[in-house]
Amino acid sequence: MPLELFLDLFSQPCRSVYIFAKKNNIPFDYKKISLMEGHQYGEEFGKVNMMRKVPAIRDGDFCLAESVAIMMYMAEKYKTPDYWYPADLHRRARVNEYLSWQHMGIRMHGSKMFWINVLIPKIMGRGVPEEKKNAAMEELNGSLKMIEEKFLQDRPFIAGDHISLADLVAIVEVYQPVGACIDVFEGRSKLSAWRDRVRQEIGPELFDEAHQSILCGQEMVNSLDVNKMEAFKPRILQMFF
DSSP: OOEEEEEOTTSHHHHHHHHHHHHTTOOEEEEEOOTTTTGGGSHHHHHHOTTOOSOEEEETTEEEESHHHHHHHHHHHTTOOGGGSOSSHHHHHHHHHHHHHHIIIIIHHHHHHHIIIIIHHHHHSSOOOHHHHHHHHHHHHHHHHHIIIIIITTSSBTTBSSOOHHHHHHHHHHHTGGGGTOOTTTTOHHHHHHHHHHHHHHOHHHHHHHHHHHHTHHHHHHTSOGGGGGGGHHHHHHHHO
């Protein structure tokens, strides 16, 4: 039985897992879980991941959550090329350093801008106060600057001369606000050049396929039934209003 991947490509971590599996020719069954429609709360998915989050995998009787753990599992099981998670002590440390930082360092800021620009106006019928929107944008700019100046510096990729899990996890996060019509690459030549190298290493066709959902995010959100998103309102009110 092939590996089962439970994913919503609207989600950054899901895109990294999807790209990694496809790029490394890992056979899998793609099980789509629409977060906006609440599929994660279904009884069957609860048996795969009681945390009700994607990505998640089922490999026979073995289930696993969390994107980084999933990709490390696939790297070991399917013996993917060393550059993804290098054996070299220093290069692996660079990968681990970025993976440890990114949860709070970039994910929340990129996601927040997508919520502010796209999801909240749909769910709430009004925009976020301008001062909160500006503060969120400032946080995102700080994270992007950190990627350029700390994690990339003058290297082609985060861990050196080759792409790694760090670059894959980074690029999907950087693309989340792009789906909210924020050009994060404008005025950032180093980030833009790195984006082009990562896209080329992954393969333009696979890269574009994986990001199609988020780049068409506004259209997708407009088509959603707002009544199905009532559960998000209390948390939005607490965080943004």
